[in-house]
Amino acid sequence: MKRQRGVQVIGWVLVVALIAGLQPLNNSVEYDRIVLGMKTPTPLTRMVDFDPTAITGVIMGAALGGFQGIAASMMWMKMEELWDSGHGTWLACLNVMRTVTLLDPHWLEPWKILGWHLAYNLYVETKDPALQAEYLRKGLDALKEGVSWNPNTYELYFELAWTYFDKVRDYEEATKWFAAAIQFPHPEFIERMIAHSYERMPDLDRALDWYDYCLKRNPNDRTARGAITTIRLRYLPAWRLMEEGKYDEAIKRIDQYLEVEPNSLIALHVKAHIYEEAGKDREAFDTWRLAARLSAMDHQARRKTNALAAKLGIQLTPQEQAPSYLLQQEGQRLQVPAHGR
Amino acid sequence: MHAIIRVAAATFHEAWRKRFLNVILIFAVLIIAFSWSLAYLQPGAELKLLIDIGLGTIRFFGMLIAIFLGVRLISDEIDKRTIHTILTKPVTRAQFLLGKFFGSLATVFCNLALMGIAFYVVFLIKAPGFLSSMSSSEATGPGFSTDFIYANIAKAIFLTFVEMTVVTALAVMASTLFSWIMAATFSFFIYFVGQMADFFKTLASPARGTGFTGQIVFNTIYGILPHFEVFDMREAILKGTYVGWDVLSKHLGLGLIYATVIMLISFLAFMNREV
Numbered sequence: 001m002k003r004q005r006g007v008q009v010i011g012w013v014l015v016v017a018l019i020a021g022l023q024p025l026n027n028s029v030e031y032d033r034i035v036l037g038m039k040t041p042t043p044l045t046r047m048v049d050f051d052p053t054a055i056t057g058v059i060m061g062a063a064l065g066g067f068q069g070i071a072a073s074m075m076w077m078k079m080e081e082l083w084d085s086g087h088g089t090w091l092a093c094l095n096v097m098r099t100v101t102l103l104d105p106h107w108l109e110p111w112k113i114l115g116w117h118l119a120y121n122l123y124v125e126t127k128d129p130a131l132q133a134e135y136l137r138k139g140l141d142a143l144k145e146g147v148s149w150n151p152n153t154y155e156l157y158f159e160l161a162w163t164y165f166d167k168v169r170d171y172e173e174a175t176k177w178f179a180a181a182i183q184f185p186h187p188e189f190i191e192r193m194i195a196h197s198y199e200r201m202p203d204l205d206r207a208l209d210w211y212d213y214c215l216k217r218n219p220n221d222r223t224a225r226g227a228i229t230t231i232r233l234r235y236l237p238a239w240r241l242m243e244e245g246k247y248d249e250a251i252k253r254i255d256q257y258l259e260v261e262p263n264s265l266i267a268l269h270v271k272a273h274i275y276e277e278a279g280k281d282r283e284a285f286d287t288w289r290l291a292a293r294l295s296a297m298d299h300q301a302r303r304k305t306n307a308l309a310a311k312l313g314i315q316l317t318p319q320e321q322a323p324s325y326l327l328q329q330e331g332q333r334l335q336v337p338a339h340g341r
Numbered sequence: 342m343h344a345i346i347r348v349a350a351a352t353f354h355e356a357w358r359k360r361f362l363n364v365i366l367i368f369a370v371l372i373i374a375f376s377w378s379l380a381y382l383q384p385g386a387e388l389k390l391l392i393d394i395g396l397g398t399i400r401f402f403g404m405l406i407a408i409f410l411g412v413r414l415i416s417d418e419i420d421k422r423t424i425h426t427i428l429t430k431p432v433t434r435a436q437f438l439l440g441k442f443f444g445s446l447a448t449v450f451c452n453l454a455l456m457g458i459a460f461y462v463v464f465l466i467k468a469p470g471f472l473s474s475m476s477s478s479e480a481t482g483p484g485f486s487t488d489f490i491y492a493n494i495a496k497a498i499f500l501t502f503v504e505m506t507v508v509t510a511l512a513v514m515a516s517t518l519f520s521w522i523m524a525a526t527f528s529f530f531i532y533f534v535g536q537m538a539d540f541f542k543t544l545a546s547p548a549r550g551t552g553f554t555g556q557i558v559f560n561t562i563y564g565i566l567p568h569f570e571v572f573d574m575r576e577a578i579l580k581g582t583y584v585g586w587d588v589l590s591k592h593l594g595l596g597l598i599y600a601t602v603i604m605l606i607s608f609l610a611f612m613n614r615e616v
Binding site for chain 2: 004007008011012014015018019021022023025026028029030032033036037038067068069070073074106107152
């Protein structure tokens with residue numbers, strides 16, 4: 001009896017010692033798995049929102065083991081059914097999409113649709129600017145999470161860049177993500193998108209560089225050829241004058257074009273940029289504000305208007321105020337070389 | 342040692358006579374054989390889904406076999422009262438337990454090997470077709486590489502076997518503690534929670550605002566739970582990462598220590614059990 005008790009004590013001590021001894025090996029295995037890419041890349045991201053969909057997705061994933069792919073496919077069919085059943089099912093679709101991305105994060109289609117659904121469809125479903133900004137943020141975050149799962153293909157970088165370009169109109173961010181996309185095999189129009197982004201920013205020298213590259217790569221690229229002609233005829237003379245420090249002449253020159261095409265957003269962006277370079281913040285503010293009023297979707301103009309209003313101490317109307325997400329700090333932005341070549 | 346081998350051999354032979362295990366095996370092989378037809382559910386990523394379904398089936402049905410076999414090992418002997426006959430012979434409880442464990446492990450190994458062979462055959466037949474009809478990234482999904490794919494699949498099956506060693510030990514332990522239904526429930530629960538071990542680490546993070554007590558509780562759960570998810574290397578297969586034997590040996594070591602700890606607890610529980 002005494003011997004049996006002794007064995008019990010030694011046994012339990014051994015159990016505790018082995019469990020304690022396991023931890024360094026466990027850590028080492030975890031480390032290897034991260035280094036070799038055997039571990040899922042964003043375990044924290046999956047849980048960070050802690051919403052019921054995420055929890056359900058993770059539990060389902062654990063329970064299904066290797067059948068996650070099939071479950072994801074089945075759920076995607078269900079999502080399409082929901083989608084086709086009508087307008088009121090968009091939020092339900094959103095939850096199913098999110099679950100599918102958790103179940104099969106290497107399937108690109110759900111990430112693309114999820115990002116688009118949030119940033120485009122649900123964005124226009126509400127008139128509340130705070131909610132719109134929230135949907136936009138979620139759409140961008142979804143695409144970023146998709147990129148973290150699938151970093152070796154251009155597709156989600158492109159989707160993210162496109163959302164910045166077309167929806168947020170943050171051309172600086174857009175060029176960075178487009179530049180990331182072209183690090184992988186990609187369709188040739190993406191380089192043109194980089195040029196378009198620089199043109200709208202505006203950074204005309206870089207825009208011309210990229211259009212030039214597109215034209216050299218494919219002499220039949222009529223879009224690039226047309227864009228080069230447009231930039232040279234419409235904006236470049238003013239831009240060159242600005243570079244020479246002749247700001248008044250530059251403004252006169254761009255105004256000549258604006259008389260012909262008063263609603264040209266690119267021309268207004270160039271004009272505002274010239275004012276900024278000249279240090280004329282008030283005039284720059286007025287020009288950005290005009291661009292923002294001409295196009296409700298010109299978030300770049302809204303962002304610039306807000307930044308200059310804060311600098312000049314001007315009170316903006318609620319409609320003119322940019323959603324907080326559009327006013328992100330520089331430090332939060334992606335830091336990758338903007339010019340890929 | 343002879344006693345252990347004799348008990349193991351008897352367990353092994355008995356296991357193959359269990360009809361439900363044969364049914365599970367046949368069902369698993371059929372799913373693997375027709376996995377290529379399900380691969381078309383994700384157009385553009387057929388090969389990825391083929392690998393997912395094939396390895397997923399081996400893992401899932403391997404787990405079912407390990408648990409259903411393991412949880413009845415001791416309880417059946419007690420219910421049929423055959424345990425009295427065995428333990429009156431010169432067989433100690435430890436030898437009996439180890440014999441049962443190794444016998445069921447050999448059965449699980451054979452089942453996994455059969456499923457693995459079935460998957461390899463399907464893969465060798467279907468994979469070239471998926472690859473030749475499309476470009477590599479189209480056939481398999483993004484960032485997919487076919488480098489080391491055949492070796493990695495074999496290694497994934499090997500890791501599944503290591504994982505099932507732990508699951509078998511878990512089922513044997515549950516069998517020494519509970520009736521077989523309770524033991525099965527317990528084993529499934531631990532297996533599924535063990536798949537989400539990382540979740541507890543996340544919960545324990547102070548960055549989440551978890552209090553001191555919470556940190557201790559979640560870290561303890563994280564430390565004690567077997568981390569079954571580390572035996573899943575489908576990510577490496579998808580990315581074409583070379584997984585060296587040094588890494589595999591660490592996984593093997595981890596699995597063996599888990600199994601040793603669990604079997605030790607089984608022994609300590611079984612030592613005091615009235616049979």
